Amino acid sequence: MAAVTAKTNPLGLSRDDYKGLATTLCAGCGHNSITNHIVKALYDHGVDPYRLAKMSGIGCSSKATAYFVERAHAFNAVHGRMPAVTTGAAVANRELLFLGISGDGDTASIGLGQFCHLLRRNVDCTYIVENNGVYGLTKGQFSATADPGSVQRKGTVNQLETIDIAGLAVQLGASFVARSFSGDGQQLVPLLRAALSHRGTAVLDVISPCVAFNDHEGSTKSYHYVKEHELVLHGLDFIPQQTEVAVDYAEGTSTDVELHDGSHLRLRKLGREHDPQDRLSALRVIDEGRQSAEVVTGLLYVNPAAPDLCTMENLPQSPLRDLGEAELRLTPDQFAALLREWQ
Amino acid sequence: MAEQGSVDLNLVASTVNGSGSQSANLVLTRAVFAMGIPVAPKNLFPSNIEGLPTWFYLRANSAGYRAGRRRADLLVALDRATFQADIARLEPGGVLVFEEAFGAPPVEEGRPPLHLYPVPFGRLAKESVPDPDLRKYLTNMIYVGVVAEILGIPDTALEEALTHQFRTKPKALAANREALALGRDYFRANLTKIDSLRLRPLDRTSGQLLLEGNQTAALGAIMGGCTVLAWYPITPSSSLAEHLIGLADRYRIDPESGERRIATIQAEDELAAAGMVLGAGWAGARAMTTTSGPGISLMAEFVGLGYYAEIPAVFVDIQRVGPSTGLPTRTMQGDVSFAYTLSHGDTRHPVLLPGTVLECYEFLQQAFDLAEQLQTPVFVLSDLDLGMNLWMTDPLPYPEQGFERGKVLHKAELDQMQRFERYRDVDGDGVPWRTLPGTEHPLAAYFTRGSGHDEAARYTESEETYTRVMDRLARKLETGRDRLPAPVVDGESAEVGILAYGSSHHAVVEARDILKAKGTATEYLRLRALPAAPEVADFVARHSRVYVVDQNRDGQMHQILQVELGPQLAGRLRSVRHYDGLPLFAADLVEAIQREEGTAAAASRPASVAGMAR
Structure with missing residues (x-):
């Protein structure tokens, strides 16, 4: 029998090095699938675990940061407040790679304001919303992303308009917005890798069915519903920076988006015309999907050139936290001169 | 009577918010300061951009008291809306500079008459400043000229203040200088000094900053x-x-x-x-x-x-x-x-x-x-x-020490360790070691959370662990107690103690002098941090009565100390509360303590804050 040699990524790490604690979420939960896709994306991408910072708020989704990359620091904040904590950490140390996990309650209700302002500041992070339209830990109340007409497990019909996280993000000028489905690793993994390569806030609104409270008939966030109604905008391939971009598709059948770090996301056409660097096109496909009750997935919008917060603030490349007295204090001469001025 | 050469003058200027009064007030402050007289300026301003009444208090006093005084020796009344109410702020027989158009206030029966200086501020400004926008901002500077003339503030001091205030705005400097001269010239040409207020130069501000x-x-x-x-x-x-x-x-x-x-x-x-x-x-x-x-x-x-x-x-x-x-x-x-x-x-x-x-x-x-x-x-x-x-x-000192960055483990230290637990009290002082995200070591990472956690930062609902962590957090604060700014104690042993904190300090300093002059010696502890240092218990223990000064209705510090000092000492604490939104004034504190001490004198103002050079 041949010796088993574990496969490794360019950092020499195996896929197991990207694993975390065993999940405590329900068996079959969409969030667990997303965790697996995150592990694959981080492994494929060769993310250094020591550079990774896992951020989250409160809710089932926010627990997920414990279930991957145990060797990375994690901050499980308070409900809906992960954006603020991430913003502070991001300016303190811009060498870190921030991966945030939130849920629909965390993002679209209690944390809606912070979410909006995170996008305005374009804080460099990946922001995954594990969106199931329902509050799980408190046992099944509707969230703000539930669609009108959607039926709760006990039969209550949601009459309120939905907050479309992806639509809102595009509207607010977010620099990277995608929607995907927890059951579609083929699509989600390249999107995650593109998000990791993007500089700025990359929002991934990932429909993630709740098997305990929102997977029944009448729900628009069930496995069955999403499978039936998913409208995939394009096929996706992530092409890392160091790989030569080989032309292996017939002309006109695909487009490439070059990301901030020089890697590419290749979009294979599937019939629907959509230019993800055109905000109006993004808003149109989102709204059309809403009209036709379809779940539009894929890269909705990207602006690889948008400056992130640290760039706008003109912060040094090295972490602020490492600066000492010499860099931070006025010199005795400057100090004396200032006091004379204040005299 | 105030001693010869001593000064204690309280000026109040009542103006309209957004009318450039701030510049005028600052010029007046700096001019008095430039005369070597200690100043304590205070702005009482509304939550408003423009149009509502605003008051400026300027206390000039040779003793260097930094608290304000409630009543004015000299009132500058430029706001018609508050004119009548403002007059009530004046000391009996005080000096009133007012917009002539408001008309002279009626003489109050049984009170010494005020010294009145009507000045047509509006007309003067209109005649000399054609631009109505600019006029609005310069009217107040006219009052500075009038006041300077009344109090005898020399031109050199005014010029020093003007150039400081408008050092980056030469055009404004010229316009304000003219406006100031306008007030001064008007007074000289049309009014005669009828009061006895006067500021004389001292040498008590050199090296000081404002x-x-x-x-x-x-x-x-x-x-x-x-x-x-x-x-x-x-x-x-x-x-x-x-x-x-x-x-x-x-x-x-x-x-x-x-x-x-x-x-x-x-x-x-x-x-x-x-x-x-x-x-x-x-x-x-x-x-x-x-x-x-x-x-x-x-x-x-x-x-x-x-x-x-x-x-x-x-x-x-x-x-x-x-x-x-x-x-x-x-x-x-x-x-x-x-x-x-x-x-x-x-x-x-x-x-x-x-x-x-x-x-x-x-x-x-x-x-x-x-x-x-x-x-x-x-x-x-x-x-x-x-x-x-x-x-x-006093000037701010350049820091002598470097930063104290606490217990942080880096890669080099982790290399020497078998185990790292974020919340383990390894030193017995309640303060654990931490690592920072980005530390390149397999032991470094931990999971930060606001939910129940054990020493290794793992989620737990264990009752023993929860209690242990909470007890350590309490211990950690005990470690901190010694590092907090210690209380400052002043005065010799006395039966009566005063305990105050924050901005109340300045009124307390003055109130103690007044109380002492009236025969009540006090010892004073200024609390500079919570939780309270052990010295606080010692201080309370050596006085039969300790007045705890709070600028709030419920005597919050009094309540905290009652709990922290325990029942044996709590009975010695008495609460003095000030909560009208104005800064604390010494006279109010004196009155409150005297009332409590049962020695309250007649309501008349104590001689030592009476006021002004005569």
């Missing part, structure tokens, strides 16, 4: 190594953030790269500001926010997380009058109880209580050290009076 607490706190933050400021605009704390940003623009830009060695983020609300500070503190930066009462209400949730997850952070609260929106532009020490145990569950935070602008500078620096040493949110409680008024102060 600074605001928010300004010195901002410099303290810069010198204390703050690299992240997250804030949301709120009176009376905004000027601290703005001063800090101004200093950062000058001193934190790398001359070669242009890079900025500080992030200053205007957050979407105070809640987010607190979250940013925690995120930055967790990542290892020295981070702070500055706010006022409504802001800390919103920050309560995050402060609890900071306490339980043990994250260094500095929270500055420039207190104003609550509850709710309260009186946003008036001063109070209303957040003491709330800040001390901010957030749900059992929490307790180190609270620093600066009493002077010098301490605003020093305590801000110390707050960053304490936050990192104790790995917890640290509060600095200033107030509007201290933060937004100018105070005479």
Whole structure:
């Protein structure tokens, strides 16, 4: 029998090095699938675990940061407040790679304001919303992303308009917005890798069915519903920076988006015309999907050139936290001169 | 009668907000200061951009008392809306400078007549300043000219003040100089001095600075190594953030790269500001926010997380009058109880209580050290009076010590270790070691959370573990107690003690002199931090009565100390409370203590604050 040699990524790490604690979420939960896709994306991408910072708020989704990359620091904040904590950490140390996990309650209700302002500041992070339209830990109340007409497990019909996280993000000028489905690793993994390569806030609104409270008939966030109604905008391939971009598709059948770090996301056409660097096109496909009750997935919008917060603030490349007295204090001469001025 | 050469004059100028009164008031302040006379200026301003009444109090006194006085010796009345009410602020027989168009006030039966100086401010301004926009701003400078003439402020002092105030605006300097001369010339040509107020030069301001607490706190933050400021605009704390940003623009830009060695983020609300500070503190930066009462209400949730997850952070609260929106532009020490145990569950935070602008500078620096040493949110409680008024102060010293960055493990130390547990009390002082995200070591990572956790930062609901962690957090604060600014005790042993904190200090200093002159000697302890130092118990134990001075309705510090000192000493504490939104005045304190002591004299003003050079 041949010796088993574990496969490794360019950092020499195996896929197991990207694993975390065993999940405590329900068996079959969409969030667990997303965790697996995150592990694959981080492994494929060769993310250094020591550079990774896992951020989250409160809710089932926010627990997920414990279930991957145990060797990375994690901050499980308070409900809906992960954006603020991430913003502070991001300016303190811009060498870190921030991966945030939130849920629909965390993002679209209690944390809606912070979410909006995170996008305005374009804080460099990946922001995954594990969106199931329902509050799980408190046992099944509707969230703000539930669609009108959607039926709760006990039969209550949601009459309120939905907050479309992806639509809102595009509207607010977010620099990277995608929607995907927890059951579609083929699509989600390249999107995650593109998000990791993007500089700025990359929002991934990932429909993630709740098997305990929102997977029944009448729900628009069930496995069955999403499978039936998913409208995939394009096929996706992530092409890392160091790989030569080989032309292996017939002309006109695909487009490439070059990301901030020089890697590419290749979009294979599937019939629907959509230019993800055109905000109006993004808003149109989102709204059309809403009209036709379809779940539009894929890269909705990207602006690889948008400056992130640290760039706008003109912060040094090295972490602020490492600066000492010499860099931070006025010199005795400057100090004396200032006091004379204040005299 | 005041002694020969001594001065104690209280001027009140009643103007309309947004009419350039601030410049005029500052010029007057600086001119008196330039005469070598100690000054204590205070602005009482409305929550308004323009149009509402605003009052400026300027106390000039040779003793160097920095508290204000309630009643005016000289009133400048330029606001018709408050004219009648303002006259009631005058001492009997005081001096009234007023807009002639308001008409002379009626003589009050049984009160000594006022000394009246009607001046046609409006007409003078209209005749000499054709531009109505500019006129609005110059009218107030005319009053400075009139007052200068009444009090005998020399031209040299006025010129020094003018050039200081308008040093970057030569055009405004010329216009204001003219307006000032207009008032002075009008007085000379049309009025005769009929009162006895006069300021004579002294030599008691040399080497002194006039600074605001928010300004010195901002410099303290810069010198204390703050690299992240997250804030949301709120009176009376905004000027601290703005001063800090101004200093950062000058001193934190790398001359070669242009890079900025500080992030200053205007957050979407105070809640987010607190979250940013925690995120930055967790990542290892020295981070702070500055706010006022409504802001800390919103920050309560995050402060609890900071306490339980043990994250260094500095929270500055420039207190104003609550509850709710309260009186946003008036001063109070209303957040003491709330800040001390901010957030749900059992929490307790180190609270620093600066009493002077010098301490605003020093305590801000110390707050960053304490936050990192104790790995917890640290509060600095200033107030509007201290933060937004100018105070005479000794020069600020250059820091002698480097930063104290607390217990942080880096890769090199982790290489020597078999095990790292984030919340393990390995040193027995309640303070664990931490690692920062980005540390390249397999032992470094831990999971930060506000939910129940064990020493290894793992989730747990175990009752034993929860209790153990909470007990350690209490122990950690005990470790911190010794590192907090110690109380300052003054005076020889006496039966009566006074205990005060924050901006009350200045009224206490003066009140003690008055009380002493009236035969009541006092010993004074100025509390500079919570939890209270052991000296406080000693101090209380050696007095039969200790008056605890609070600028709030409920005697918050009195309540805290009753609990902290325990039943044996609590009975010796008596509460003196001031809560009308004005700064604390010595005379009120004297009256309250005398009433309690049962020795209250007649209501007449004590001689030693009577006032003015004659």
